[in-house]
Amino acid sequence: MKIFVAGASGALGRRLVPQLLASDYEVTAMTRSPDKTDALRAAGTVPVVADGLDREAVLQAVMRAKPEVVIHQMTGLTGMTNFKKFDDEFALTNRLRTEGTDHLLEAARAAGVRRFIAQSYGNWNYERTGSALKTEEEPFDPNPPANQRRSLEAIRYLESAVLGAPDLEGIALRYANFYGPGTGFDVDGEIVTLVRNRRLPIVGNGGGVWSFIHVDDAAAATVAAIERGAPVLYNIVDDEPARVSVWLPELARLLGAKPPWRVPVWLGRLAAGEVGVSMMTRIRGTSNAKARGELGWRPRYPSWREGFASGLSHRDVLGRDRVRA
Secondary structure: OOEEEEOOOOOOHHHHHHHHHHHOEEEEEOOOHHHHHHHHHHHHEEEOOOOOOOOOHHHHHHHHHOOEEEEEEEOOOOOOOHHHHHHHOHHHHHHHHHHHHHHHHHHHHHHHHHHHHHHHOOOOOOOOOOOOEEOOOOEEEEOOHHHHHHHHHHHHHHHHHHHHOOOOOOEEEEEEEEOOOOOOOOOOOOHHHHHHOOOOOEEEOOOOEEEEEEHHHHHHHHHHHHHHHOOEEEOOOOOOOOOOHHHHHHHHHHOOOOOOEEOOOOHHHHHHHHHHHHHHHOOOOOHHHHHHHHHOOOOOOOOOOHHHHHHOOOHHHOOOOOOOO
């Protein structure tokens, strides 16, 4: 089966492509970076250079490849550094979730593609109420912080366009917060750096619940969705969403760093704005029951505790005896 991966050189794309090839799929790998093509070709794909915001280039690339399945993994985030400017930092990703999605969908229909699988997101965007884990049937936040509204609308747009696309089996995978190679939770990632330098404090009670997924587990769920599952939404998350007050000190311990500071909400608001306070104190975790049941998928790392320990132990960070997940 021929698979077209848009965003093949991104954090998830780099982990997805080898799994696709190992499953004997023929892969056309789209990247906007010409310097990535040699590595993609050496891996066993047919590389193609195209900017996801260039409609004609995307149309030509997909129609030339003639795939049966298109996988949309295009993002433009190089690292989250300022919660106060959340929408600004997601500006390119938001364009890829709207304009880029439109271009890929148009190309997929023109090429006679059967199934279209898109990267979405599920954690901070769910309604920030209740204590139970959020399922795919529960609503997004009707009143998010002002600096997250454009990003939430871009997610809404992507999901509506993909699930409502005529003549396509559209699936949107709501990945949780990535960790592992190439992410902010990698040894040299921006989140790990902040924790190591004691610059990521627990705000208030640290009651915000984060959902995590290792990039390899996210890639495995994506492979499963090629031939399984209905054209619907799926949360792709591990089995143990955790409060900030739990996962952040544990991450610091694994890094051999000092415990995170604790600061009151008013001070957190000054430093990180309403988005930062929401992420630290109000967001709710998500359930993976639907993906487990319908995709036949199980995370290799059922808990972020195992995944963090595998790739982020103090010995790993110091560069001794390191084994990458």
